[in-house]
Amino acid sequence: MLKRDLEAFKDWFSGYTQGFFTDNTEDRRNIDLKIRHTFLVCENIVGIAQSESLNKNELLLAETAALFHDIGRFLxxxxxxxxxxxISVNHARLGAEILVEKNVLSRIPVNEQELILNTVRFHNTFELPSLADLQKILFLRLIRDADKIDIWRVFSEYYEAAEEDRASAAGLGLPDDPGYSRNVLSCLYKKTSASLSDLKTLNDFKLMQLSWAYGLNFRHSFRLTSERNFIRRISSTLPQTEEITEAVALLKEFVDEKAGGAMNEGN
Ligand SMILES: [Fe+2]
Known part of the structure; x- marks a missing residue:
């Protein structure tokens, strides 16, 4: 694909998303949240892809995948x-369907269309699907890191904002009480991701989000996580019990160590 294809995709994206604007303040805030998220995931993925020395074509493809990864969110x-x-629909699968139905990608080669569709369709699965195609796996790793890093930004801002300023659809509707679940915290100690179905409180959700850091794939992702202080910003809103403080300290150490590796390489 060419640079002008990416520009055409960006134009399509703004036209398409503008179609969802309404006069309702709450709706507008939720739509704007996803538009801003999209552009910041684009920035993240380009940064990661550059630090992994992807070629020019792959950089354009990676940015396109990021541009469209949440296209299903609007509908x-x-x-x-x-x-x-x-409680609604798998937004990743819906996004891939929209791209096909509206023939959005037809200006680029078929194998590149398939790569984008695959990346959009599977960006949100609990585990990476097992695929033989290494480029498809690489792109899923890229989008998952770029997405998580911006989701941490969204939620750092969400937890820090006054309740009336929060985008209503960002929360999970979980009770914001002081409790948290032992099995969710234990995932953090085991360096695995908790699953959504285990979550009972907002604190569980925060612990799950923190546990994502163990699943990051690229050094640049660790560096962004460390530089932007997401671990501290999210964990400071958790109850400061000894077991949480300890789990967070281990996580921070892990992230900083992985981030340091990238800096020693002279980037
Ligand atoms: Fe998504």
């Missing part, structure tokens, strides 16, 4: 007024 919100897949 999901219009239809269900939520970003919760569990």
């Amino acid at each position: 999901q919100y219009e239809m269900y007024r939520t970003f919760l897949d569990s």
